Amino acid sequence: MESNLSTRDKTWLGISAIPIMLYSIVPILWMLSLSLKPSSDLSDGNFVPSHISWTNYSLILTGGAKDLFLPALANSIVVCLSATVISVVLATFAAYAIARLDFPGKKLILTTALAVSIFPVISLVTPIYNLWRAIGLFDTQIGLIIPYLSLTLPISIWTLSAFFKQIPWEMEQAAQVDGATNWQAFHKVIVPLAAPGVFTTAIISFFIAWNDFVFAISLTSEKARTVPAALAFFTGASQFEQPTGAICAAAVIVTIPVVILVLFFQRRIVAGLTSGAVKG
């Protein structure tokens, strides 16, 4: 992407970005530092651990907290990936219809989606909890995936419909004249063009589901508990010891997929795939 900023502007922007970067990276580094400290050093106040100990990691991966952490990690992965895939697929169709078709109730769908996404989650939890208990969805993975869809679908529909609107109409019309059915025009031309948008949406959806705490703690007990909820159930070796180190180690582990995702898809997100489609 060409930028028409002058070197001076760039330097200035770079310098002013440093405090923001520090502000956001310090808590993460602190978390990393705590996870590497032995429990005796936890409150020594040093930012850099005086000596590195892997006890916290072995505790949650192979030790006493293993049965609490590993199933939760598996649950988190399954639930979040399912919620992401379902919501992206549904949102792709919905957003395509919203971007391309003129149908009554289009505004209503968009405003409802927006309203749902700003609805306070905590107020949904109690009715869902009662309903899930009654119909047997409590403490199941599906019982988490469904409410996660209500969090991820609205934002997916909004970002994707904005993306579809940028793709010129002529692309589909050309495909139709070339002999494509509506479905072929959609999946052979529009979907590849919308790929960067779909990836961006998928990542945002995944993060929303991955980071959720309120649904996870309320709608699960043992079997379907995800990592954010499981962290709350960590206990220290004795009742006088805080499980801070283990929690930090678990938090570092769940942060890793997020970092990998961003690094891996970063190029796809920014790739200007549509350039050259039309005169430009």
Added chain:
Amino acid sequence: MSQIHLKHIVKKYGDGFPAVNDISLDIADGEFMILVGPSGCGKSTLLRMIVGLEDITSGDMMIDDKRVNDLAPRDRNLSMVFQNYALYPHLTVFENIAFPLRLAKGAHSEDQIRERVNKASAMLELDEHLERKPANLSGGQRQRVAMGRAIVRSADAFLFDEPLSNLDAKLRGQMRTEIARMQRRLGITTVYVTHDQTEAMTLGDRVAVLKKGILQQCASPRELYDQPVNLFVAGFIGSPPMNFLPARVEGTTLKLPFVDVPMTPDLAAKVKGLDIVICGVRPEHLKDASLGDAKIEGGASFSAAVDVTEWLGNEQYAYIPFEADPSVKAKLDELDRELDGEGMRTQMVVNLDARSRIREGDDAQLTFDPALMHVFDPNSGDCLTRDEDKATQLAAESEADRKRALERVRAREAALAG
């Protein structure tokens, strides 16, 4: 190979405004038909109705005597080049051209696809770009890829929607001849939309001139130029455009701003009852009287003050302002607006020989042949000097030319095949 018949085609949008109003056209097999008109005349809408991207409000669209009103674009077997090319940016040039073939599942083997794409790319000189993506191509190359995608399939007709308007002037000229050559070579029915009268005149076997959704005249370029039916067509065709001069009718004389012209008895009968008419004189019919070789027998000569001259090397334009009679000023302004003009000052343009010594500020001695002048009714805009016999003759001649060209192509193809 096919004929396209439009029968009383109407397109009304939601607000009831007819973008295309009762247009009937017969496009013959192998004919190059141009739809031309200023912006908003409905020409693109008409093209999109032929290809099926726009619903038809009423009327019949017939391709080879089959009514296609309700067919989806993919079932009409037409191919189209879009104004912005609409190339698929995620596919290579090869795959872009192969796209229509791949959609017809099972119809072509991989080898056949390769062969047909290579043939199209050879014709359009795209061979060295086949593996590139559209984003890395120049405007002209993109345009050729779009044409490749259109010709690779054996479509019944080609449709072009202002394909050259995004190119710079030089490339536009090159691609124009390229399109003409390709159309003749393939001998395929073509409908071409443009707002550029030069493209219309040079490419078309016949040209349909539209204004505000209404067909004004559909004829060969020569007939449009020599025998326009009304003011609008006369003003649209020709560059620089025809000069419209108000003239008072006095007995058998027309009093133009610079000169009096006698009328033939025939014309005098037609203008009877009109106080004032509009005379159309093409800039190229006005000559510099001081150049001896431009002497015209029975020519009307006059002297006028030249305001501005533009020397182009091969010719020279001189601009002569005049005061329009207030009773027709409104009509001339309206006409100018319809032709996408600005309704500025009334002036006469003269297309002089490049040798002419007339310069800005000079009093020029000009002469023209009154027989070449068109006379229009200022109220209806109809041309009063149109010669139907001559028009029919011109139409027959151009149809004969077209058929001869097409036969030559078919003979050559047959010779190649045999």
